[in-house]
Amino acid sequence: MFKNNRSSSPLEGEVRIPSGCAVSAIIDRSGKTMTGEKIIRSIATMHDRSNGLGGGFAGYGIYPDYKDYYAFHLFYNDFQSRKETEDFLNKHFEIVYSSEMKTRKTKGIGNVPIIYRYFLFPLSKKLNNSLMDEEQYVVKCVNRINAEIDGAFVFSSGKNMGIFKGVGFPEDIGKFYLLDEEYKGYAWTAHGRYPTNTPGWWGGAHPFGLLDYSVVHNGEISSYDANRRYIEMFGYKCTLQTDTEVITYIIDYLIRVKKLTLQEIAKVISASFWSTIEEKSDREKREETFLRKAFPSLLINGPFSIVFGFNGGIMALNDRLKLRSMVCAEKGDKAYISSEECGIRVIEPELDRIFSPAGGQPVIYKLKEAE
């Protein structure tokens, strides 16, 4: 586990820290790209939903020149951990490009770790010998770095996407990483955090990512330990003890291993009440009853609103009672998701449609080409 020797207060992973939060997301379904300027303005409007102890973004389509390579973003505590990690990376991957992450001095952002970026792909011989598929191999390597190398933490590992996060208000984090100038993506998600403790660790900020999946989440799930103990049966290790981490693993398991659709996943993690299922059509009743009976331990209970990002789209989902606010809106090819309506209106005052999705009702926006 990543250790921060500067602080004596418990770190993410050592204790479970409840948080309130703001989330926001934009996608241009035509595939046109935009800088991070809009998403920064959107999340900045909900400033009061964060308390300066964590902010972050995920951008999709931001690395077109390296789109076939895994983009690893890493935090290092010191040069020793960087050296150890690079030795490890060289042993397991072909690194086609690496550099220190470009950042700018920003007021309100301090205690900055060393931040590096690598574009890489698995060494074919190592991959073949591992008897794993490529994605499993990458996930395993990420987990090993995070668990075994003291002071190193991989916080982004997908293709043609990247996560940018840290301790501070999200708008400051966005500027710190130059998201408004350096990057253009077709989709962005953002997170402002309101943790009840002060972990002060950059790795603990959100989004949480696994390969190209990213999750931003507002809530505190009551089912946490039931979900965690179940998903850990399948080789996942919840080291950060955050809701976001376990939600990401659950979605990854249901998509990659169980091959469920996003709609079906919504019916597992935010299942309709039995009484609601009773009133549905025969086909829906059959499918939803099956999913609830087969995956009872993956029902996520308690308040949450999440935005799940993946290559080609974003999905918004609320808990079954809708205990956290979340609105969706559309304007032409653009679609928006935000904790509050103001987060959308501030960047797009005139909308074709704005609505508040019901609890458990997934809203999925995909690139047109992907549909």
Added chain:
Amino acid sequence: MDMYIPAEYEVVRNAENCTVCRSCERQCANGVHTFDKDLGKMTADGTKCVNCHRCVCLCPTHAIKIVKSDDTYRLNANWSMQTMNEVYRQANSGGVLLSSMGNPNDYPKYFDKILINASQVTNPSIDPLREPMETTVYLGKKDAEIKRDGNGNLIDTLAPQLKLNMPIMFSAMSYGSISYNAHASLARAAEELGVFYNTGEGGLHKDFYKYGKNTIVQVASGRFGVHADYLEAAAAIEIKMGQGAKPGIGGHLPGIKISDDVSKTRMIPKGVDAISPAPHHDIYSIEDLRQLIYTLKEATDYRKPIIVKIAAVHNVAAIASGIARSGADIIAIDGFRGGTGAAPTRIRDNVGIPIELALARVDERLRQEGIRDSVSVVAAGSIRSSADVVKAIALGADACYIGTATLLALGCHLCRSCHTGKCNWGIATQLPDLVKRLDPDNGYQRLVNLVTAWNHEIKEMMGGMGLNSIEALRGNRLMLRGVGLNETELKVLGLLHAGEDM
């Protein structure tokens, strides 16, 4: 010559209140109360009193109370009066001591050292009076393959499941150990509640086949009452490998309780002690168990879940893991406090382990091995309240069996004399005059009341924790904290101590 054993309890009668109506005399099958014609008043023989409180409850003027006798031997912290009396009894009779109901001795009660969480501020509690709150549970294997039809729709590939409207079932109690009216009460209550009762190893009385869809039938080592129609009638079949009250031995029904009807239902001779074998004589190893599981599945076309019930013993986690790999759909674990109609005292009081510890280890082991999904787990053996149910589920159970609590609802006062067959409450007896004291119309309603009340309380506690579905509670151990437990106990239970953060 037999050693005289003084009365444990004394009957105290308030002479001012007593109207000499002789109700107590009529109610006591043990012959404690008699009318003394010469004195014109009631007298009592405390040596015969089992303290079942029947006379106390039915005395119209509340003139009777039962008190612990203060007669004592010379005080000795090592040789208690009870221990000495047991020696005298065995020296008198040369026999094995028999007891009934669960182990009453002063062992730790872990449920009472576990506290439940509630939401404050960061996470809202949910109000079950105003929001839906789900306690429905499906028991059975969950490790279904994801398959789709030609249109891409999901196909239901799950093994057969038992649907429970609430996570509570009635434990195995055989017809024979308890009365016809007790069984009628349990069967009707299970039907009304949408849960299940369990025949135990006593077969299924022909009158109760109509409750089949709420019935679990047992196949025990004696195979009493087992035949094709019996298996066919049930919703699920339970193989009884062990019982918490008497791990390592078979069932025990005293001949006095084997009436005509019991004899017919069990397919055994009337009036002769029915002692089922300690092991199943076709199960000497785990692979033999697998054969019996699949034999029963074959016999019922794979339409019914198979439950394997075991007693909580020291190596319970490994045993459960073996059972989960042997085709069982559900494992029932019975803790050492579990009840019985008759068991050798030494075994009941000294063998087995607490359900809380067994359950925690079994759930954890099944998860470590990645097979928790291939089986449901039912906890039994002294689930005394809805709080125990909540704690058991958070420790990892899918549902609980309750036995003693159901008998209390029917009137039992835990006098622990079931093996004598003279239950004054009409429950653990086959004597027609006593059986008719239990009115199934009333009995079933009291059972429905009890479980409905518990279900309300479960919902209240769930809502407090911010949960609105029982499956989100299962195995959710962060919702529990130990209090006053040592490190080993906490480790075995997989719990943090109260005051420790998440």
